[in-house]
Amino acid sequence: MFFNSLLTNFAALEVGQHLYWQIGNIRLHGQVFLTSWILLGALLVFISLGTKKMENDPKGLQNLLEFLWDYIRDLARTQIGEKVYRDWMPFIGTLFLFVFVSNWGGALIPWRLIKLPSGELGAPTADINTTIALALLVSLSYFYAGLSNKGWRYFEYYVHPTPIMLPFKILEDFTKPLSLSFRLFGNILADELVVGVLVFLVPLILPIPVMFLGLFTSAIQALIFATLAAYYIGEAVEEHH
């Protein structure tokens, strides 16, 4: 593809190159799994340390984790509603934590220092496979949430408030995962590219504000992804009167 080769050669950045793992006859993007395992491992260690000794008067890490838990609960409760937010809070929280840890890990850790034979390590969310996987999980979740909560009455949503809405609502089921996945993918990849290009062109000082902007974007994208996922689930379980 011309587009890809152009990107590949641009500013000596490796774009669209992957570290392939071949297992049987399936092929995987190894760099995505390597970084996600490192980051998720760090996250799990962090959480295990924080929840090791839970006390009624929180101290240290437990405080931070409780703040995080409260933040996620508020997010889930405001979007999904008082009735079923408990069922979906772990999923929303996992999406938030996964995207946040991936984005920040990709931006904060100098992966470039680790040389791979092909491709390079980076944020797992800068790979289209990851974001599509997350977006499809969100789609499945809101269908499941709607059907399990309201049964076949879930499909009333498609003709609410008038049957004219039917084609648009059906279209929405396709645009939701598409926009979710491409928004996250585009933002994180663009951030990595901008930082990469700036570091290549002006290796001093100038990339730093852009890096901070990247951290900001990364956090915002995690919040947006989790909020939208919760909103879609909330929309599916909402009762129309």
Place this chain on the structure above:
Amino acid sequence: MLAFNFFGATEGGLFDINATLPLMAIQVVALTYILNSLFFKPVGNVVEKREKFVSNNIIEAKNKLSEVKKLEADLLTQLQSARTEAQKIVSEAENESDKLYKEALELANNEANASKEKARLEIESQTSAARDQLSKQADDLSELIVNRLILEK
């Protein structure tokens, strides 16, 4: 079977979708279960237990406060009634003592009047007795004077 191919062909591109997608989805679902048992459940238990504890305490405190207010109002009414009772008793006692004072005063006045009257009568009788005696003596004296004058002649 795990034949890792670290030196795979450099095909691909930005939109290279392959088995990474379903595996990543499985990984995220697994992560959801792990985080649920490691993070969301335990932290949720602790936080919700504390929230319950705090709200229970608040309710208890509110109940106690309302009880205190009720008791306070109760005491206030009791105090009020005791005060009116006391006032009544005091005014009754005042009336009683006033009455007693008046009675005593009247009694004393009467007694005084009686003894005054008695004394006056006594004085009067003595005065008349004395006047009688005086007039008798005057008569005697005048008779004596008359007798002497007549005898000298």
